[in-house]
Amino acid sequence: MRKSGSTEVFTSLDDFYQRGDQVYLPHLSVDCAIFGFHENQLRVLLLKWKGGKWCLPGGFIKHKESVDTAAHRILQERTGLTDLYLKQFYVFGDPKREKEKKNSPHWIGKRFISIGYYALVEFSKVQPHPDVFSEACEWFDIDEVPGLIYDHKAIMMKALEALRFDLNDHPVGLNLLPKKFTMPELQRLYETILGESIDRRNFQKHMLSMDILIRLEERKTGGAHKAPYLYQFDKRKYMLALRQGLKLGW
Amino acid sequence: MRKSGSTEVFTSLDDFYQRGDQVYLPHLSVDCAIFGFHENQLRVLLLKWKGGKWCLPGGFIKHKESVDTAAHRILQERTGLTDLYLKQFYVFGDPKREKEKKNSPHWIGKRFISIGYYALVEFSKVQPHPDVFSEACEWFDIDEVPGLIYDHKAIMMKALEALRFDLNDHPVGLNLLPKKFTMPELQRLYETILGESIDRRNFQKHMLSMDILIRLEERKTGGAHKAPYLYQFDKRKYMLALRQGLKLGW
DNA sequence: TATTATTGTGTTTATTGTACACATTGAATC
């Protein structure tokens, strides 16, 4: 059994089990690893089934809907965000991937092949919404993710791997950080994604040499110690650099 | 309508149209871009529908079969090879992707979402076999691919892009070249995949510095001009280097 | 035997990456 997004076309949950395949493609689902960055940590948004395990937000594809649109719809339902960075990264097609599933006669009890997406969101803008199958929707530090249903842990790890890979030529920083951020924050983002530490001074030199950052006059106050400058991305130069193949990674 | 691999479980083609969904998952297909390297050119293996357009080899997923297994089965049927390098690279999920398709009542006339794989094969080992829907199965230079059915041209281009990307950390050379090859041949392979020319001397230096090549005593005779040395990959060191994150690309 | 196009093997220079040092600053402490 799986979670769905909007059930408004159905009169009841039972109706959804009975007639779901009239609306959705059978045997196919979309699962999303939604990444955010908060308090210098990479986080992932998880759902908790009523009385059950945690899982990645997911849903199904309508009969005449593109897979990308389905993923956007699902993400919008879970986060409230319409404008987020979304990337398909892998298909999970092992017939035994849904270990705990009991073979029910419903369409939803059958085997599902899942198309994996990862999303990058600005943490502070997200309003987590549980779906009808869930009792909670919360952020988890990626190092503290609990046991997940089915192969969702593997999906999440693969998403993280894809993210690490994409750091070079996809707008990761731009989509995870707030408008204004400090150099140390940007560095922590890289470090948490790559899982390694980077020399502070070399990092700054490297980032500035790309000419995609604008240093503001402001500094970030409040913290102890010396107040760091605030930066923002020069979005035009950033996207141009990506198109021209500049490596934004480490 | 699409091409299938083995139809041995069906009594006739009509039977396949009528009962295919009892064997295969509906709405799902696998398409493969099979790459080979011959006469210093990267090539792709295409099928020609009886009386129709050219297309990528493809097939369907059995109800209890993993997607990877399905792809291997399809490839084996088309090339005769059981042991080839295969990698899933993208899902094509636009409901309008099958432009020329007429909506027939059969399962096969419905919308299909296609999972794209690319394969790397040693050209000389392949015995191309048309399937039951095809009249021809031939290699094409990737710069001379004719118009393809549906979105298969886009799938092929995306496969090529994925291959270019994977050149760094996947065993591309090992799987595309014959056991023995010359340094110029290896270089042409890189150049044809990357679409750019590389300095001969720097290329050789770079490749040798990786310590994954064994130079044989033999030289390749027959050609005009100076006879080049033959090399082979040190498979153990090659795979070790990949696992350790050595960049084999350019 | 001379020619030609290609291969084998360097060297030099420029660019990039790595390691490390020291001064500055803002809050907290005495």
Added chain:
DNA sequence: GATTCAATGTGTACAATAAACACAATAATA
């Protein structure tokens, strides 16, 4: 208000890598 502390801002020296380039050797052809 001076001192301490932990973090930030800036810079320099060295190593490793990449790019540009030169010349000798060789196998078929003329």
